[in-house]
Amino acid sequence: MITGANGFLGQALCAQAVVRGMGVRGTTRLPHGRLAGVEPCAVGDIDGLTPWQAALTGCEVVVHLAARVHVMQEVAAHPLAEFRKVNVEGTLNLARQAAAAGVRRFVFLSSIKVNGEATQPGVPYRADDTPAPQDPYGLSKFEAEQGLHQIALQTGMELVVIRPPLVYGPGVKANFASMMRLLQRGIPLPLGAIHNRRSLVALDNLVDLIVLCITHPAATNQTFLVSDGEDVSTPELLRRTGQAMGHPARLLSVPTPCLRLAAAIVGRQDVAGRLWGSLQLDIEKTQRLLGWRPPLTLNQGLKQAVKGYGREAGR
Template structure:
């Protein structure tokens, strides 16, 4: 592998961005952080505020001397969508903003552009025993996934036109210290000893520990075989929802309290409460095949699932 040089990280103040910047500093790799607004705290001193990302964003100052880019900044899911046209709103940032940034990066001489996309480009669920792979026809089911696919398509075209390497990474759910949303809620309920009606769920889901995702991103910054490739990434050890609950309970030092309620009853109740999508994530399958990352890059997840869950729970307990 060769040195990545100065790396620019967008979305540096986010969940993945902070961890990535910390790891680059730990490895003594020069990093410049891009944030949407001024952020105090523990980010490296070399940081630049760019505001909203779109067609009009000027990246010239941020890109000075940069050799590699990790683009994490994006418009992500919102619980209460305010836009009358969600797809247009996602496209403005995730497609137009990304391609404007990448075009300026190529013009500035950036050698490699690592784009963190989403497994939602592949789809929302898999059949049991049939994991998503990079060779599958994309099938996004929502505006966010569609915008990520459109960005990927535009980046691949830009790579052909300019010669700038593009690497696309599609992670599933990322967990680790500081995780919020549904995963954070499950951790909290397990730690508090809630009785969870999930013991009859027989599914398999791929997750990726924050430290594993960060390690994979760093690998893709410099590995020669990563150039112009798309990768799925995970811990390489899929879990059922009851296995996840038990793993979190072990990490928290508590007893997992699980009740076997039929999946059909869980789905019916969730549908009545308008929580059908959340229940699908708890009961359905979503597996990814990381054999391409293993074989082409020689990458092995450095953190086990048990250790990843321990770190996530420890991070929750510090907050």
């Protein structure tokens, strides 16, 4: 059973699981158009009271993708309470019912925000580092992980936790899509003087790891970080994406202190910090325990994202 089956990641995972011969039940909040080869199941809103029994019948593995995701402009009066309702209470309610239904393994898509918001260049996060979430979304994912470990310990249900960084690919929205729009329009960007390092993960690479974690015996009760295995600076990411789009990035070398001042003036320090800050992941544990290597290089992943963006723009 895959939750969030109609989402950016859910659709890609369902499709790949079907290709690999798995029987898939895809759950969504509302009734959704049928995905090829996937048994659909609408479950309503996800919280601590959601009834999952019908969706869980006959399932050996649950892959839980559905979540209240991180948003750049929060409108909820109490963000942490809203994140906890879905990401903590909803997740743990599902896990308890899954264990009671005899589900063998629970694969949970968490977030690198459990580790923290930024790293020093050359000092990446590791899977077994002490968590240090700093925003309501990251905290809710961490609390969900803690509760899941307790349920796994009490019930014997196997648990696999995956913490990805920014995921990009065909159909990507939010900041990555905004970046491609700016590149397409040829707008000069004042980011040429940034010297950071960031990890990303292509959609197909993340899907490949999740599928592996559904069955791999060494994944049992482990936490994994995932990335493309190649870290880039913000200017390099812009250059490579622009090259893939056929719209070379136009970068201006504005000193970082000037960027910080401009961001503070407009109240967007959070966005700006992602542009010049570093966030690196060490995936050595993932590679060593699972024998996993990212199927796509960063350049291949960018080409797929650009191709998907072109299809969306042409509609």
